[in-house]
Amino acid sequence: MQSLPMDPVDLAKLILSEIENHVESRQYLVRRGEFTRWTSDVKDWLDQKGRELGYYSIYTDDLGTSEFMLDIVWWKRGSGGSAALACEIEWGNTRDPRRNAGRVAEDFDKLLSFKAPLKLMIFSSEKNLKMRQDTIRELDRYLAEYGDHRVGEKYLVLDMTTKQAAWLCEVTEEGLGTGLRLERIDLLN
Incomplete structure (x- = not known):
């Protein structure tokens, strides 16, 4: 397996600190259901x-580029090209939060x-501690039951609510x- 594109903890901190500055107010968009x-x-x-890290991104964008099974993939081009990062994004449904852990887990399954x-x-998790706990418990179950893990794979999970967390x-x-x-x-460290 190829090396990691960057340290997962550094990536988590970077995403959680920078993404809020890059995108329009998340609370505004979520309130509007966008x-x-x-x-x-x-994804942008x-x-x-x-x-910036030298990868080609495969995802659906405003230019009509189609995603590659997942929401976004960082691809290393050239001979022996391969994925460096695979990402799924699932916000759930504010009108039916009871199924949100299942929705996240279904995307995690990919x-x-x-x-x-x-x-x-x-x-x-939209500040809902029970949803956060249910989601992590469900993702743990999926991890434990999957039968084709490869040594060295790392799974990074981010909860991008106002009370951010990472696993x-x-x-x-x-x-x-x-x-x-x-x-x-x-x-914090």
């Missing part, structure tokens, strides 16, 4: 960061099957994910 716009802005920021050294899941899981054994869990990252 999740598509918010997702588009996040990730595209820019990927290009990351499990996709081969990349760094897999990024972005969601928002990381590194795969240390091939195959079934029994025992894999997302561990909370200290974003």
Whole structure:
């Protein structure tokens, strides 16, 4: 497996600190129900960061470029080209928050099957601690039940609510994910 495009903890801190400055007020967009716009802005920021790091981004943008199974992929071009980062974004549904953990997990399931050294899941619990806990518990279940993990894969999960949080899981054994869990990252250090 190729090396990571950047340290996952550094990427988490960068996303959580810079993305709010890059996009239109998230609270404004969410209040208006413009999740598509918010997702588009996040993908545009990730595209820019990927290009700065020397990757080609594959995603649906305003120019009509189509995504590649996932919301955004950083691709290393050339002989032996491969994915460096795979990302899914799922905000859930403010009108039916009971199913939000399941919605996030369904998108996370795509990351499990996709081969990349760094897999990024972005969601928002909208300050709902129970939803956050339910979501992480569901993602842990998906990690544990998936049977084709590769050593070195890292899963980075970000909750982009106003009470931001991040989790990381590194795969240390091939195959079934029994025992894999997302561990909370200290974003202050």
